[in-house]
Amino acid sequence: MAKDKADLLQGTLDMLILKSLSLGELHGYGIIQRIRQLSDEMLNVEQGSLYPALYRIEQKGWVSARWDVHETGREAKFYKLTRAGRKQLETQEASWDRLVLAIAKVRQAT
Amino acid sequence: MKWWNVLRDRLRALRGRETVINDIDREMRSHLELQIEENIRAGMPAGEARERALRSFGNVNRAVDAAYDVKGGGLFETLTQDIRYGARMLAKHKAFTSIAVLTLALGIGANTAIFSVVNELLLRPLPYRDADRVVMLWEVTPEGRHQNTTSRANFRRWREQSTSYQQLAAFSDQRFNLTGIGEPEELSVQMATPELFKVLGVDPLLGRTFVPDDADSPVAVLSYGLWQRRFGGQQSVVGQPITLNDEKYTVIGVMPPNFQFHIKQRSGTGRPAELWTILPMPNGPGANERGRFLSTVARLKDGVTVDHAAAELRTIHARLSDEVPQFNKNFTAEVLPLREQFFGNVRRPLWLMLGAVGFVLLIACANVANLLLSLASAREKEIAVRAALGARRIRIVRQLLTESLLLALLGSVLGLAFAWLGIKALMMIIPKDLVSLQSVGLNVTVLLWTLGVSVLTGIIFGLAPALHVSRLNLNDSLKEGGKSESSQASGSRRLRSALVVSEIALAVVLLASAGLLIKSFIRLQQVDRGFDTDNVLTMVIRVPDARFREDAQFVNFFSQVLERVRHLPTVRSAGIVNYLPLYGGLGSATGFKILGRPEPPPGQGPVTDVRVADSGYFQSMGIHLLHGRNFSDAEQREPRHVILINEALARAYFAEEDPIGHRLDVAMFEKPTPAEIIGVVGNVRYDSLIDASPPAVYFPHPDLTYSFMTLVIRTDGEPSAIAPAVQREIRSLEPNQPVSDVRTMNQVMSEWVARSRFNTLLLGLFAGLATLLSAVGIFGVMNYSVALRTREIGLRLAVGAQPRQVLLLILKQGFWLTIVGVVLGLAAAFALTRLLSGLLFGVAAIDVTTFATISLLLVIVSLLACYLPARRAMRIDPLRALRYE
Numbered sequence: 001m002a003k004d005k006a007d008l009l010q011g012t013l014d015m016l017i018l019k020s021l022s023l024g025e026l027h028g029y030g031i032i033q034r035i036r037q038l039s040d041e042m043l044n045v046e047q048g049s050l051y052p053a054l055y056r057i058e059q060k061g062w063v064s065a066r067w068d069v070h071e072t073g074r075e076a077k078f079y080k081l082t083r084a085g086r087k088q089l090e091t092q093e094a095s096w097d098r099l100v101l102a103i104a105k106v107r108q109a110t
Numbered sequence: 111m112k113w114w115n116v117l118r119d120r121l122r123a124l125r126g127r128e129t130v131i132n133d134i135d136r137e138m139r140s141h142l143e144l145q146i147e148e149n150i151r152a153g154m155p156a157g158e159a160r161e162r163a164l165r166s167f168g169n170v171n172r173a174v175d176a177a178y179d180v181k182g183g184g185l186f187e188t189l190t191q192d193i194r195y196g197a198r199m200l201a202k203h204k205a206f207t208s209i210a211v212l213t214l215a216l217g218i219g220a221n222t223a224i225f226s227v228v229n230e231l232l233l234r235p236l237p238y239r240d241a242d243r244v245v246m247l248w249e250v251t252p253e254g255r256h257q258n259t260t261s262r263a264n265f266r267r268w269r270e271q272s273t274s275y276q277q278l279a280a281f282s283d284q285r286f287n288l289t290g291i292g293e294p295e296e297l298s299v300q301m302a303t304p305e306l307f308k309v310l311g312v313d314p315l316l317g318r319t320f321v322p323d324d325a326d327s328p329v330a331v332l333s334y335g336l337w338q339r340r341f342g343g344q345q346s347v348v349g350q351p352i353t354l355n356d357e358k359y360t361v362i363g364v365m366p367p368n369f370q371f372h373i374k375q376r377s378g379t380g381r382p383a384e385l386w387t388i389l390p391m392p393n394g395p396g397a398n399e400r401g402r403f404l405s406t407v408a409r410l411k412d413g414v415t416v417d418h419a420a421a422e423l424r425t426i427h428a429r430l431s432d433e434v435p436q437f438n439k440n441f442t443a444e445v446l447p448l449r450e451q452f453f454g455n456v457r458r459p460l461w462l463m464l465g466a467v468g469f470v471l472l473i474a475c476a477n478v479a480n481l482l483l484s485l486a487s488a489r490e491k492e493i494a495v496r497a498a499l500g501a502r503r504i505r506i507v508r509q510l511l512t513e514s515l516l517l518a519l520l521g522s523v524l525g526l527a528f529a530w531l532g533i534k535a536l537m538m539i540i541p542k543d544l545v546s547l548q549s550v551g552l553n554v555t556v557l558l559w560t561l562g563v564s565v566l567t568g569i570i571f572g573l574a575p576a577l578h579v580s581r582l583n584l585n586d587s588l589k590e591g592g593k594s595e596s597s598q599a600s601g602s603r604r605l606r607s608a609l610v611v612s613e614i615a616l617a618v619v620l621l622a623s624a625g626l627l628i629k630s631f632i633r634l635q636q637v638d639r640g641f642d643t644d645n646v647l648t649m650v651i652r653v654p655d656a657r658f659r660e661d662a663q664f665v666n667f668f669s670q671v672l673e674r675v676r677h678l679p680t681v682r683s684a685g686i687v688n689y690l691p692l693y694g695g696l697g698s699a700t701g702f703k704i705l706g707r708p709e710p711p712p713g714q715g716p717v718t719d720v721r722v723a724d725s726g727y728f729q730s731m732g733i734h735l736l737h738g739r740n741f742s743d744a745e746q747r748e749p750r751h752v753i754l755i756n757e758a759l760a761r762a763y764f765a766e767e768d769p770i771g772h773r774l775d776v777a778m779f780e781k782p783t784p785a786e787i788i789g790v791v792g793n794v795r796y797d798s799l800i801d802a803s804p805p806a807v808y809f810p811h812p813d814l815t816y817s818f819m820t821l822v823i824r825t826d827g828e829p830s831a832i833a834p835a836v837q838r839e840i841r842s843l844e845p846n847q848p849v850s851d852v853r854t855m856n857q858v859m860s861e862w863v864a865r866s867r868f869n870t871l872l873l874g875l876f877a878g879l880a881t882l883l884s885a886v887g888i889f890g891v892m893n894y895s896v897a898l899r900t901r902e903i904g905l906r907l908a909v910g911a912q913p914r915q916v917l918l919l920i921l922k923q924g925f926w927l928t929i930v931g932v933v934l935g936l937a938a939a940f941a942l943t944r945l946l947s948g949l950l951f952g953v954a955a956i957d958v959t960t961f962a963t964i965s966l967l968l969v970i971v972s973l974l975a976c977y978l979p980a981r982r983a984m985r986i987d988p989l990r991a992l993r994y995e
Contacts, residue, residue, distance in 0.1 A: 028137060029144040047141060047167050048176055051134070055180040059115040072147060076140045 018089040027076035192512035214521025217474030219528025239311025247406040252440035262398040274419035278408040279306040290353035300383035317348035317363030334367040336384040356656035420445035475571040482575040514572025522564035541864035613884040618935025621964040624877035633952030640794035642732030646855035647829035652818035661815035685726025686819040719806035730824040738789030759805030885975040892979040904991025913984040924976030
């Protein structure tokens with residue numbers, strides 16, 4: 001069911017979230033926006049997927065969260081990459097690169 | 111994953127679900143607001159901005175739910191939900207719940223009760239230090255009698271020649287008269303070498319136990335019970351003098367309350383000791399070879415195994431057989447671990463009982479599984495709705511299993527109450543020789559066992575129905591016309607039939623075992639024991655050795671007692687014997703020679719039981735004089751060297767000729783003392799009802815004088831009524847003379863068969879319970895089946911079937927289920943009743959009559975159980991049944 005799709009995306013989504021946070025503290029909405037900007041509007045993460053992933057990452061200790069006041073005067077929950085998160089991001093990026101490289105090689109062979 | 115973060119979130123959610131949801135909600139809302147502001151900044155009007163934001167967000171509730179899955183209570187929360195839901199469900203179906211809980215409680219209660227006994231006797235360490243290092247040493251006689259006592263000389267040789275033991279101690283149970291303080295009383299005394307307490311590793315409560323220097327000194331150690339009863343529990347008792355058998359002893363110590371060391375099978379008193387004295391071990395030669403009356407207990411050295419010790423003892427004994435052939439020819443020896451000594455003979459029955467209650471529990475499980483299935487069919491729609499709303503299968507199975515576990519736990523709570531009552535009842539009927547059973551109870555081990563059993567049962571009876579129900583097809587169940595027999599319903603019926611068949615099979619095994627035991631028990635009662643137990647009173651009179659100097663004085667005392675007793679009203683006859691049949695201990699046995707016949711080589715001569723009795727004994731016990739004559743008055747006044755022999759001896763050694771007038775030299779005396787056979791009496795089963803009587807000779811009291819004798823009185827009417835008058839007569843003759851073991855012969859018998867009765871009663875009870883439960887099971891299944899087939903039966907009736915045919919139709923269905931169960935059960939019984947072989951008497955482990963009887967019984971019972979649903983089927987109104995659609 002829906003779970004399979006989430007599982008498939010989870011690793012990638014986790015990496016995207018971590019990457020967006022590597023540039024600074026953000027709230028949920030900000031994460032979505034940043035991923036969209038960075039991907040030239042190609043990747044649009046849905047809220048329904050973002051928050052479960054974000055919470056899971058928080059439980060894993062890769063990000064920490066706190067409530068704060070947004071520049072617009074509204075309160076929002078801000079997420080910040082922890083040291084473990086930064087390490088995780090590096091690992092994930094490295095393995096992602098390997099994967100892309102491997103796929104590229106396979107594709108060139110045809 | 112940092113599991114503690116997850117755990118923290120889960121627990122936080124468990125404490126306050128609202129707080130967690132609020133937090134998520136707040137975050138989602140802040141997200142929405144940010145989006146709306148963004149939209150407004152992009153130039154949209156407020157209304158549109160909000161609408162667009164909402165649309166892009168999607169279903170807010172779904173998002174919160176998805177987030178809650180991560181942050182929420184998870185397994186913990188579903189568990190509490192499941193429990194709450196399950197509890198509500200159980201409360202709603204009160205009838206179902208109470209029947210299921212009661213059924214389980216019976217099964218679990220019986221299990222707990224039996225386990226508590228098993229735990230106490232077979233699993234818990236014995237109350238001695240490092241009890242697994244303590245062993246008993248015995249001789250084995252040339253005739254193959256095991257656990258035979260040894261002589262002083264042989265004990266000394268064992269002690270000198272063995273290397274396996276830290277220490278060895280010899281002991282012998284005797285009866286001493288305690289006088290000088292209040293009422294005279296006969297005590298059970300363990301005479302032991304000083305090492306006894308060292309070997310057992312038990313310290314005294316007060317004072318000290320024996321030390322090597324005590325050898326031959328008149329010192330005594332009290333049991334806690336005796337100390338409390340006769341000395342008021344006073345500390346000052348240590349150092350105080352007491353009078354035992356008219357001799358002075360000094361109390362040196364008191365043992366703790368739970369201390370006991372009683373080897374029932376080889377005890378001369380049949381009771382646990384209340385007092386310990388030093389066993390004299392004189393150093394002279396010769397006399398020490400005679401008389402095998404010592405039990406031996408020893409503590410193994412570290413690292414020495416029982417097998418090694420046994421091999422060593424056999425070697426020593428083989429040497430003795432060569433060195434001292436006149437006493438040890440063909441004797442061997444054995445070593446027994448203490449637990450084996452105490453409980454070796456109950457281990458198998460106890461495990462069997464535990465197996466039997468296991469069967470009862472399995473039947474109870476099958477029944478509850480069946481109940482759950484019927485309940486599940488009533489809940490089909492509820493479960494289908496849950497599935498339709500998106501509950502996954504695992505979630506539904508989990509819910510149903512939680513309910514089963516809840517039932518099992520409720521059952522075990524009630525079961526513990528049953529077990530408590532059961533243990534009380536067990537303690538009342540358990541044979542007393544199963545030692546210190548006062549501590550059997552609900553301890554931690556037993557509670558853990560019960561918990562384990564109930565969780566296991568919950569899973570056993572819950573899993574099949576849960577898996578079955580969760581596989582239901584949504585559409586079929588949601589459709590209103592779920593009354594007809596769908597494919598699932600038939601699947602469920604197959605499952606139920608299988609359950610009932612196994613219940614019946616299990617019940618057959620239990621019934622077969624119980625049937626065999628009952629038959630053995632009846633056979634045991636019917637054995638020709640050679641004496642008549644009705645209207646006979648017995649009591650033991652023990653005259654202190656120090657009271658009289660001459661044998662004639664003892665003889666005279668007992669004949670005076672008899673004279674007085676015979677004149678009491680309702681007394682028909684009275685006599686004396688040294689050891690009563692089946693009194694719970696051993697008599698004496700020794701070798702003999704027949705004068706005028708060639709002498710057999712040492713160790714191969716004939717052996718006979720030896721008893722001392724008077725003519726009145728045979729009369730009072732109803733032992734028939736088959737040939738010759740009884741003892742005359744003169745022969746009972748002074749030694750005339752005459753004996754009576756039993757039929758077995760006559761048959762074995764005088765098959766061709768008349769034994770009367772032959773002379774036997776029975777090795778009971780220091781020098782050869784031939785005695786003339788004057789008569790032959792009937793065989794009596796003295797040691798056991800099971801074994802045939804060995805040869806026996808009877809001496810009159812003057813020829814072989816004992817200081818203790820058992821009075822045997824035959825009365826008109828209730829024998830125990832005469833007891834006070836008899837005791838008064840004895841007291842008037844000798845004020846300081848106690849009597850003990852006042853029992854009717856029927857009581858003696860009943861104590862002897864206590865163990866057999868206990869096994870029979872218990873297994874019979876379990877078998878009855880099993881039958882009842884399986885009857886309930888088959889009733890439930892047939893009832894359900896009739897409900898499912900209402901329409902079909904209505905149709906049959908409508909097209910002209912006779913009600914009687916419908917009745918037969920249902921009965922036939924039940925009959926086949928029963929037959930399949932009975933056949934499977936008989937097959938299992940053929941394989942399993944072999945385990946009973948040691949407990950059976952006069953009946954083979956596979957007994958066609960018994961098996962046929964119990965099969966018939968079970969068929970009748972289950973047909974009766976089917977009759978009610980069948981009658982209901984017969985009365986179905988065709989019109990209403992057909993309108994049901």
